[in-house]
Amino acid sequence: MFRSLTSIIYLSLYTVTLTFTNRAPQRSTGDILDRLQEADIVDDIIQRAPYEPLEVHHGNWTVDFGNELPIQAFDMQPQVRWPAPNGTMYTLVVVGPDVPHRDKPEQRDWLHWLLGNIHNNDTTSGESRADYIGIERPLYQPGTHRIVYLLYKHQDNQEVFFFASVIKGRKTMYKRSFFSPIFFARLHELIHPEAVNFCYVVVP
Numbered sequence: 196m197f198r199s200l201t202s203i204i205y206l207s208l209y210t211v212t213l214t215f216t217n218r219a220p221q222r223s224t225g226d227i228l229d230r231l232q233e234a235d236i237v238d239d240i241i242q243r244a245p246y247e248p249l250e251v252h253h254g255n256w257t258v259d260f261g262n263e264l265p266i267q268a269f270d271m272q273p274q275v276r277w278p279a280p281n282g283t284m285y286t287l288v289v290v291g292p293d294v295p296h297r298d299k300p301e302q303r304d305w306l307h308w309l310l311g312n313i314h315n316n317d318t319t320s321g322e323s324r325a326d327y328i329g330i331e332r333p334l335y336q337p338g339t340h341r342i343v344y345l346l347y348k349h350q351d352n353q354e355v356f357f358f359a360s361v362i363k364g365r366k367t368m369y370k371r372s373f374f375s376p377i378f379f380a381r382l383h384e385l386i387h388p389e390a391v392n393f394c395y396v397v398v399p
């Protein structure tokens with residue numbers, strides 16, 4: 196009851212934010228779940244739950260539940276926005292589950308970005324656990340790839356202690372492979388993401 200009430204409040208806040216900024220299309224929670232299921236993201240990468248839409252932009256490109264972004268969009272670190280009541284804390288995860296390609300994702304999921312302990316929605320306050328890297332080639336082989344953005348709200352607004360060491364740039368790229376959001380969330384008691392989004396990139 197409390198959770199669904201919280202969700203309604205968030206959704207209202209989000210709708211208000213969108214009305215004022217007009218930056219991303221509105222989507223119902225049912226539509227979001229349908230799109231996540233169609234793209235095999237639910238069950239594969241995250242579990243079935245009601246999710247809020249996460250606002251994500253790569254420069255001028257907006258991520259919108261399965262739209263396609265050009266490869267150069269990923270050269271830019273995404274800007275992520277969400278409504279955050281004061282005193283809340285979040286962790287942001289961006290993964291590519293189709294590495295090296297969707298038919299044989301032997302390195303899934305590949306961690307593009309992990310920003311932990313974000314105060315409210317100020318991403319500059321976050322703790323960089325894996326800095327952002329875009330579409331690496333030849334790691335990303337030709338074909339269509341999903342890119343998934345996950346926002347976890349911390350329980351009781353507490354800081355999270357991260358077990359894995361910090362990943363910086365391309366030096367320790369191998370550490371970005373085999374990242375499981377479900378396992379990561381369980382290990383750090385993050386339950387499931389509160390807000391999500393995803394898009395496709397076609398690698399020539």
Ligand SMILES: *[C@@H]1O[C@H](CO)[C@@H](O)[C@H](O)[C@H]1NC(C)=O
Nearest residue numbers: 253254255256267268270271
């Ligand atoms: C974004 O759009 C503006 C205005 O259309 C343009 O000046 C700018 O170069 C674009 N930026 C990128 C990164 O494409």
Ligand SMILES: *[C@@H]1O[C@H](CO)[C@@H](O)[C@H](O)[C@H]1NC(C)=O
Nearest residue numbers: 208212276277278279280316
């Ligand atoms: C942060 O959250 C507040 C309160 O919900 C909202 O007004 C603001 O637009 C959000 N900012 C960003 C960058 O998401």
Ligand SMILES: *[C@@H]1O[C@H](CO)[C@@H](O)[C@H](O)[C@H]1NC(C)=O
Nearest residue numbers: 279280281282283314315316
């Ligand atoms: C947010 O909470 C902090 C700590 O309780 C407080 O210092 C700050 O003034 C609050 N900010 C707003 C905008 O309410």
